[in-house]
Amino acid sequence: MAAQGILIFGATGDLAQRMLFPSLYFLDEDGLLPDGLKIVGCSRGKLGDEKFAQQIEKAVRARAPSISDEAWRRFRNRLSHVAVDATVPETFSELRERVGEASELIFYLSTSPSHYGAICSHLKNVGLANATSRVVVEKPIGRDLASCRAINDALAHAFSEDRIFRIDHYLGKEAVQNLIALRFANTLFEPLWNKVSIAQIQITVAETVGVEDRWSYYDEYGAIRDMVQNHLLQLLCLVAMEPPANLDPDSVRNEKVKVLRSLKPIVGRDVERKTVRGQYRDGVSEGRSVPGYSEESGGQASKTETFVALCAHVDNWRWAGVPFYLRTGKRLPQRSSEIVIQFRDVPHSIFAGADLLANRLTIRLQPEEEISLLLMNKTPSLEQELKPLALNLSLSNAFKRPRRRIAYERLLLEALNNKPTLFVRRDEAEAAWVWIDAIMAGWDRQGTSLTPYAAGSWGPAGAFALTERNGHSWYE
Numbered sequence: 009m010a011a012q013g014i015l016i017f018g019a020t021g022d023l024a025q026r027m028l029f030p031s032l033y034f035l036d037e038d039g040l041l042p043d044g045l046k047i048v049g050c051s052r053g054k055l056g057d058e059k060f061a062q063q064i065e066k067a068v069r070a071r072a073p074s075i076s077d078e079a080w081r082r083f084r085n086r087l088s089h090v091a092v093d094a095t096v097p098e099t100f101s102e103l104r105e106r107v108g109e110a111s112e113l114i115f116y117l118s119t120s121p122s123h124y125g126a127i128c129s130h131l132k133n134v135g136l137a138n139a140t141s142r143v144v145v146e147k148p149i150g151r152d153l154a155s156c157r158a159i160n161d162a163l164a165h166a167f168s169e170d171r172i173f174r175i176d177h178y179l180g181k182e183a184v185q186n187l188i189a190l191r192f193a194n195t196l197f198e199p200l201w202n203k204v205s206i207a208q209i210q211i212t213v214a215e216t217v218g219v220e221d222r223w224s225y226y227d228e229y230g231a232i233r234d235m236v237q238n239h240l241l242q243l244l245c246l247v248a249m250e251p252p253a254n255l256d257p258d259s260v261r262n263e264k265v266k267v268l269r270s271l272k273p274i275v276g277r278d279v280e281r282k283t284v285r286g287q288y289r290d291g292v293s294e295g296r297s298v299p300g301y302s303e304e305s306g307g308q309a310s311k312t313e314t315f316v317a318l319c320a321h322v323d324n325w326r327w328a329g330v331p332f333y334l335r336t337g338k339r340l341p342q343r344s345s346e347i348v349i350q351f352r353d354v355p356h357s358i359f360a361g362a363d364l365l366a367n368r369l370t371i372r373l374q375p376e377e378e379i380s381l382l383l384m385n386k387t388p389s390l391e392q393e394l395k396p397l398a399l400n401l402s403l404s405n406a407f408k409r410p411r412r413r414i415a416y417e418r419l420l421l422e423a424l425n426n427k428p429t430l431f432v433r434r435d436e437a438e439a440a441w442v443w444i445d446a447i448m449a450g451w452d453r454q455g456t457s458l459t460p461y462a463a464g465s466w467g468p469a470g471a472f473a474l475t476e477r478n479g480h481s482w483y484e
């Protein structure tokens with residue numbers, strides 16, 4: 009049976025307005041939403057259906073300026089609003105009445121995680137959390153292992169694990185899905201995908217934006233919790249995991265969790281040698297002067313990092329000894345997310361005097377989806393001259409699409425169709441925290457310094473030393 013309703017808690021919040029409603033609209037426009045699916049916005053204020061629909065229309069038109077009146081009318085007919093307050097249980101009885109006998113409901117919690125427990129428990133009390141309904145939750149699932157467990161326990165009180173969909177929006181990105189295809193729909197790479205052929209792997213998620221109006225959220229989390237615990241570790245899992253038997257939810261997630269559990273803890277002296285934390289100060293970003301992180305909150309001093317670089321190791325037969333460099337930060341010089349697989353040097357060069365560059369596979373996720381493979385070539389001349397050249401695959405040129413889909417479109421559709429493969433299982437989220445907690449405990453114990461870096465630069469100098477110590481350097 010198809011889902012009959014999706015109820016979005018936090019419906020007037022930033023994420024819902026910027027991502028969720030426009031994504032649902034696009035799915036509807038493409039005829040991908042189940043017939044009769046109702047979309048119910050839940051938020052505290054008594055907005056009323058009409059005002060709510062006006063808000064959503066504005067949000068949708070901001071992303072899709074040229075929508076037709078007919079498409080909008082169809083979407084509008086699905087929308088309604090119910091005033092629900094996580095701290096007022098009676099509002100859930102009203103919600104129950106409004107929903108009526110609808111089954112297969114999806115509750116999307118786009119609120120602060122501090123409300124997840126109360127919302128789930130009220131949903132259960134009024135009989136809405138039942139054997140046919142599912143819950144979708146946004147990150148952050150906690151700020152450490154203990155708080156993650158507490159949230160998971162609260163969710164488990166109302167929903168069984170197969171009905172809990174933890175979002176990591178990176179898993180909805182086209183290019184991230186293509187990474188699985190690249191690895192497992194080709195025979196070329198798999199025999200080389202190990203420590204024998206690969207020297208090092210780099211995963212960078214760089215952003216030019218600062219923290220700005222998200223300061224109060226961000227300051228509680230910092231880059232390691234906001235980005236590394238989820239997005240970067242998910243990318244690492246997809247790069248490092250063993251081939252799953254199929255794409256069934258548990259086949260894939262079992263492999264990912266094995267990777268997370270094989271991550272070598274960064275403890276003791278390694279905390280100083282294998283981690284770097286930075287915070288941006290003022291500088292020039294994309295051609296304009298921008299304030300530093302602490303100025304953004306009116307000069308309040310903060311110990312929160314806006315940049316992290318780590319050298320991780322996956323301790324198993326496939327990857328023993330191969331460094332996985334992870335790096336992410338705000339106010340870096342360019343927006344780019346990419347995975348670089350650096351192959352080893354040829355074992356012996358027969359080209360006297362030639363500078364041979366080792367092969368390098370770059371999988372660019374953002375801003376454009378591109379895959380390039382660096383190969384050595386002979387230049388067309390009578391000389392024995394060699395030069396590196398890249399085989400380039402531009403996915404956006406190869407597959408012309410009217411527009412790039414929002415990652416949430418795929419994830420919403422998967423949740424509507426009850427397919428949890430692209431969502432994070434409880435043991436995955438907790439295994440990621442185990443590894444991150446050890447690093448954060450090391451930072452606290454050793455008072456690891458927070459190095460300032462100029463906005464618009466590639467982070468503190470320590471990030472370069474991190475790779476150079478192993479004879480490597482970042483690819484930019």
Ligand code: BG6
Pocket residue numbers: 215234235374
């Ligand atoms: C979010 C983080 O999960 O991902 C943000 O909370 C970050 O801080 C964002 O900016 C990056 O996502 P994307 O899709 O723009 O790379």
